[in-house]
Amino acid sequence: MASVLVTDDAAFMRMQLRDILTKLGHEVVGEAENGQDAVEKYKKLKPELITMDITMPEMNGIEAVQEIKKIDKEVKIIMCSAMGQQGMVVDAIRAGANDFIVKPFTPERIQEALDKIL
Template identity: 55%
Template sequence: MIMKRVLIVDDAAFMRVTLKSMLENNGFEVVGEAENGIIGVQKYVELNPDVVTMDITMPEMSGIDALKEMKKINPNVKVVMISAMGQDMLIRESVIAGAKSFIVKPFKEEFMVKTLTQVLGI
C-alpha cells in the first residue's frame, strides 16, 4: 500500500506530536507540520500532501482562512478540520468553506484513522 502523505497544521505542539504518532502508527507519512495557518498554506504549496489536518482556531491565520487559501491553490484539496467541543458554528463554517470532514477533540486514534481513510477514499 502506498503511504498517504499528511500535513498537520495545529498551533499546539502537543497536538502535532500526538497526531503525528497516531498517523505514523497507522501507515501514514507525516510530511510536514505547521503551527499556524500562514505556515500551513506555505507548507501545503511546498509539500503537496494528500490530506491536511487543520486546527480551526489558531493565531496568525485561522484554520478556516487557511482552508480557503488552500482551496484557491487547489480546489480539490482534502482538509480535515479539528476542533474543540462547542465549536459547532466554526465546524459548519469550515464545511461550507470546503472541509472534507471534521474531528472533535478529544478523539480516539481509530476515529482519526477512519476519518482520514474515508476522506482519502482508501
C-alpha cells in the same frame, strides 16, 4: 497511505496527531503552527491530506482552508475542533473541509475520517 501536513498551534497536539497518523501507516511530511504557515508549507510539500486546527493565531483554520482550496480544490482537509466549536466546523465545511474530528482524538475516529475521504 497518504502524505499529511499536520496543522495546530499546540506542539503537543501536532505530536499526538503525528504519532496516530504514523501508526495508521501515513507519512507526516510537515507540521504547521498556524494557518499562514499551513498555506506556505502546503505550497512547498503538496501533501494529499491536511489536518487543520480551527483556532490559531495569525490565520485561523477556516481562512487557511479557503486559501489552500484556491490553490488545489482536490486536497483533502480534516478539521480538528474542540468541543463547542460546531458553528465554526460548519463554516470550515462550507470553506471546503472534507470532515472534522473533535479533540481529544482517538485513533479509531481518525481512521474513520481517513477512510471516508481518501
